[in-house]
Amino acid sequence: MKSTTTKGSNAYAAACPTRVVLDRIADKWAVLILGLLQEEPIRFNRLRKQIEGISQKMLSQTLKKLERDGLVGRKAIPTVPVTVEYSITPLGRTLSAMLDGLRVWAETHIEKVLIAQKRYDSGSRGSR
């Protein structure tokens, strides 16, 4: 099968750990967070402000998962109160270019998708 790499990992197999990673990186919030961090390290509060609509809890959870996966680094700066800064790791950087593509695809093709949705919803796609 095409999807099998030389290392034998296969995202189509349920038991393959690749499936877990795919689930993690195929995540709207991860895409947006890594997209910002690839430019510069950013503090928690600024991340939250730049990504409209993300809750404090969701941002915190996603950052924790990304840190656990080795994609994002976390640095506590001993100010009063402590500020926490996040940065992208070399491993995260290998991923972020690809995620960029995904975000840009969404931004570029949104109009075509909206047209398709309208056509679908109007029922002109034929009977089921």
Place this chain on the structure above:
Amino acid sequence: MKSTTTKGSNAYAAACPTRVVLDRIADKWAVLILGLLQEEPIRFNRLRKQIEGISQKMLSQTLKKLERDGLVGRKAIPTVPVTVEYSITPLGRTLSAMLDGLRVWAETHIEKVLIAQKRYDSGSRGSR
């Protein structure tokens, strides 16, 4: 902001429809389905067999969303009983190459991610 395209779409804005599309395409099952369909049209039951662990309901829902977005086409073949075949659309094809990259990234870097997870879980990443 870097993520703004010439058309003014911006996935970082909560109200931008791009956000919805990003959520759709940043989806484990969509990645796996489009990865198979880009090679050839496939019937529902064969898709289900090839993607281990996907339920009938989840496959059906994901295909319906992909069809609504104009990424996948659906053809009912008048056999007895009716068989339904899914194929990738030209719009879907512009997306699938990028999604390939995502899947291959997961398959290629899985070992590094697992090592990072072990290190994180053993607590050697410093105190919080």
